[in-house]
Amino acid sequence: MTSATPPTGRGPLARREARLAWGLLLPTILSVSLVVILPLLSIFWISFKPIGLADLRPPAPVVRESLRGRPEAAGDEGEVQYRLRNSSQDKPILGVTLSDTLPEGLTVTGDIDPRCTLDDRALFCDFGDLEGGQRETIEIPVIAEAAYFDSGADVERTVPEITGRADNILTNSEFTLDNFARIFRGDEFFTVLWATIFYTVFGTVGALLVGLFAAMLLNKEFKGQGILRGLYLFPYVAPVIAVAFTWVTLFDPFSGSANALLVQMGVVNSPINFFGQRPLALIMVTVFEIWRYFPLSFLFILARMQSIDHDMYEAADMDGASPFQQFWYLSMPQLLGILSVLFLLRFIWTFNKFDDIFLLTGGNAGTRTLTVNVYEQAFAVSNIGAGAAVAVVIFCVLLVFSIFFLKYVSREEGL
Amino acid sequence: MSALRHGWLTGLVIGVLWLFVLAVAVAVAVAFGAGAAIRPAIPFIVVLGAVTGLACVALRLAPPVLWAGVTVVFAALGAAELAPIVGTDATTPVLLAVTNGVLGLAFGWSMTRILGTMSTGALTRHVFEAAVIRFLTGTGYIVFTAIVAIPFYVMVMTSLKNQQQLVQNPLDFSLDLSKGWGLFSSYVELFGQFNFGSYLWTSFYVSCLTVAITLLFSVPGAYAVARLRFAGRTAFSRSILLIYMVPMIVLALPIYIVFSMTGLRNTIFGIVIIYPVTTIPVALYMLQGYFRGLPAEVEEAGLMDGLTRLKVIWKITLPLSLPALASVSLYVFMIAWNEFLLAFMLLDDPSKFTLTRGVAMLNSSEIPRQHLMAGAVIATVPIMVLFLGLEKFMTKGLTAGSVKG
Structure with missing residues (x-):
């Protein structure tokens, strides 16, 4: 039989109490660190960054799609046009691509732009890098058929998907004093x-x-x-x-x-x-x-x-x-x-x-x-x-x- | 110093200084109340104050006789423009006589109170200092009441005027009661054209949500800090204090950036998630102080009888701390209601403004001043009503929340 000694260290009761305490404090700790500690750290980060108010909206490619030539009946000719620009005037966007699905009933007639490939009706274009303020236009000649008008005659129904990496000033490795x-x-x-x-x-x-x-x-x-x-x-x-x-x-x-x-x-x-x-x-x-x-x-x-x-x-x-x-x-x-x-x-x-x-x-x-x-x-x-x-x-x-x-x-x- | 402590000198100096205080106070009150063109005249103040002060200590008249005498003399001199308050131009003698008469009555009455039973001879330090303290106390009441009341008076009265009246005489705050409801035209316009009804509602529910969320987070946290033993408890309660020493403007910058990027800017939701975080540390600090003061034995009895900790909080601690919860809620409500910086930075869309942001919008050269003041009144009245109605809780909350300002 061992001799009775006072307990050392923390017993299970104390541990349970501490666990409960942390549980009760958790919501506060989380919210406060999210809104106080994190911003404080980010302030230090930002203070070494050359960043202005305008840089908060990172540069992004913007596209507008339209059907030109106004085909009004089956057999009319027209052009599907994509106009693309860089929203920033001075910052480049890298690896800009565009993918879209042409509406049913539009048949491509001529050659399309060399930067684009057409697979069935799925269009994919690769523009490479866009300089600041650069604009690009892609025109695809088409003939509108009856199916096009049956389906509502709306070329903008499918929204073109566009990708591109802009260099974000907040996360890149550019620092300054x-x-x-x-x-x-x-x-x-x-x-x-x-x-x-x-x-x-x-x-x-x-x-x-x-x-x-x-x-x-x-x-x-x-x-x-x-x-x-x-x-x-x-x-x-x-x-x-x-x-x-x-x-x-x-x-x-x-x-x-x-x-x-x-x-x-x-x-x-x-x-x-x-x-x-x-x-x-x-x-x-x-x-x-x-x-x-x-x-x-x-x-x-x-x-x-x-x-x-x-x-x-x-x-x-x-x-x-x-x-x-x-x-x-x-x-x-x-x-x-x-x-x-x-x-x-x-x-x-x-x-x-x-x-x-x-x-x-x-x-x-x-x-x-x-x-x-x-x-x-x-x-x-x-x-x-x-x-x-x-x-x-x-x-x-x-x-x-x-x-x-x-x-x-x-x-x-x-x- | 002891040479100065003679009744005649004390009476004379206090008489001059006190008459100066009273004359300025009455002149300002009449000017602000009626727009009258009057001002205090220093030479007459010095002479009359000295004479009255000496008369008080030397003649030992019965107080009513002195009051009546001073009142009559002041009124008579007032009509002759030889009194402490004189007109600047074409002020009617009647007004001057009445004003000076009132001043004389107040002066005579208060002088007998201040000087007490002082005589012309040497004074004990006790009597002398008591008189000085009574003089300082009287001055203090007048000065404090004036500096606190005047801005609020100006705020309310300006909001009831129109542009023309304001430019004509900026001092005249008398109301043209014949206009009836027309006095409130600024308010009608604010609620009608400027959408203030919706701002009032937004401010109200944002503040209520802030209170609710704050309590939800801070009550368990405060209980843990106050009652439970865990490693890092001291460090934690210290860091709470430290956290609300961080100025809002430092945090507002990154919050602005993040909100801009995530599209939370310009949404009430963004405001509702950010307000409680600014108030949780204060509430936690206030509540843990109160929880510590509660007898632990009651809670232990509850534990012995088989309640879990959470049930103890719910059934014993919270009912016992209702007064503290009321104080904290009021204090947090006040912070949220008065909050300006975050609302100003994060809200741009007039349909989502809180009240303070709405008032800030009125501060432009195109919008007349009385609209801005009416907006200020609309923002102030609800919180004042709440404050006056629940002053006891509010005062307690302010004392406990001390550290935040």
């Missing part, structure tokens, strides 16, 4: 980097401070506190597109209410183009960011404030601490944890922000941040490769952030 050279070139990159840093730092700090102030306002019981709290969340809950366009309307230099108000109040003499001039535009988008996201920090800080024990303040009162001292020496240390987590999270999210700036200025007037630059390069300049290169830069910056993130946030969040 031009994309990176392009985005790092000259002052432009530093302008973008500066806008990103300014927007991220001031947007984050601003939203945090404004949120802290708002939380202090509402951290007491009074009538209408609930209403105010709901109201202060409006900017965050409303669709970004609605509030961004409202800001644009409000600050319009010609018909905007804000300018009209400032002129009437005697603050400025002539209307200001808030979203159209440097460096005001960058400040304005940052202010918008603060306006839109202070509710979030406000909500968190308020939740933390309300969980602080009130006895502490009473004790401090007894000891003669003034309100500011109470805030600085009692509240702040308690709030430091949530503030640092919020700072890190908001920092990353402000860095990632795209919609707001895109809707407010479209990245003009010195407001082009890295994320807006992705769109600008890929779609406005139609250079997908350069856009992907910017995305790679963003991703690398984020990797650095995520080290901090995991180090501090995961400790706070207990992961």
Whole structure:
């Protein structure tokens, strides 16, 4: 008889539990890797490719089939015509072939094109390679017989099959460093980097401070506190597109209410183009960011404030601490944890922000941040490769952030 | 610093600053409300604020007497254009007298509240700071309410105007009620000619499907991360956090390429399969936090009584976490409803637009501003109604989903 020892390793129960866990996670893992991991990898691939927006539709041979000569009765002569072209103006297509079945009742009379062979009614043509923009025409003289008209007189009934290999820019082995050279070139990159840093730092700090102030306002019981709290969340809950366009309307230099108000109040003499001039535009988008996201920090800080024990303040009162001292020496240390987590999270999210700036200025007037630059390069300049290169830069910056993130946030969040 | 803490100085400075805040607030409110041509006048604000502040601490009048006095003085000076709020041109004295009278009443009343029982002599730090805090609090309420409310007010009011009115006086938001239903002509046009009814419906069902699919995927995943032990559990929950740090624009580019090549671009189906993936990590993160807080003993009791794990989830965990599910659903609904970037990039065909994409279409120089604002209102109202109706859940959802923005 063996002596009883505690089990080592993983028992069958533990293994079953792990199997179940992976089973439950599988759908999420699959979908997320399909839509997040795979695109991330492809971004790296694309960033080394010389690819433009137009290359997304690969070159393909296009064919049109028609019956010329208009045979109207049995015995009339005509020509079956195939017109073939390369859809791309500059990229060749290799090994183009065409196969089709001639309709019943059309008899071929003359010689057919040497590139084609006719077996019974099955037509097969081999065009070899088509250069960019090249066109080819094949004409086959025929006599229409009664059977042709009986069967509906439609030469296009059988769709010609066409094959050809185009060199797909996404999958071939052509690589380039031009994309990176392009985005790092000259002052432009530093302008973008500066806008990103300014927007991220001031947007984050601003939203945090404004949120802290708002939380202090509402951290007491009074009538209408609930209403105010709901109201202060409006900017965050409303669709970004609605509030961004409202800001644009409000600050319009010609018909905007804000300018009209400032002129009437005697603050400025002539209307200001808030979203159209440097460096005001960058400040304005940052202010918008603060306006839109202070509710979030406000909500968190308020939740933390309300969980602080009130006895502490009473004790401090007894000891003669003034309100500011109470805030600085009692509240702040308690709030430091949530503030640092919020700072890190908001920092990353402000860095990632795209919609707001895109809707407010479209990245003009010195407001082009890295994320807006992705769109600008890929779609406005139609250079997908350069856009992907910017995305790679963003991703690398984020990797650095995520080290901090995991180090501090995961400790706070207990992961 | 302690030299500054004297009642007369505190009363004077707070009087000036507070009157400035109130005068600007009243002037902006009247200008936006009635389109009146008025503005705050700094010299009068300084003088009257200082005098009133001093009077508050020095004279020690009974509050009602002070309120009445300030109101009457302000109204009288208002009519003579010597008050904190003056007209810019041809503003009627009556309007100015009334405006300044109201300002005076609010100012007098709030000053007695802010300064309390302060006297002219030296103040303790406590009394001084309490007064400053009351002043800052009052300023905070006014400023925050103004900056949040004004854009929404402008949005709604602009949508009810016509082009001519907007150009004539961009400040005048008073409504011409005699037009009756004619006020809503922008909305009629949006629903009639611009197909907004169908966009509203598309947005609605896309958002609902997103919520359903997200829950379907994230509930089992969150349960596994929260309850079951397996190798790589920590790594997994960390990578969830990391994944929603990846910006959408980085993913949107390859998604655009793949969708273009597979013909999924310009289809609602494409949108419905892509939206949930952006929300699953958030939902999973929120839910696993909640599941962890549930007592494991209840589930173990269920296991002992012969339920399988899946049945435990279905019969015990889910009913217990209904409030969390409601929060997550609302939050996901909000994300899907407000989503703009993917809809903008992937949808080109006006018959398949979601609401946000439809509003983006209105942003062109050929379409008048009030249509754009009406579109913004249509996009905002449903989510606001949902938010106000279920604020408790929504607030919880926002707090838990924190990290996404």
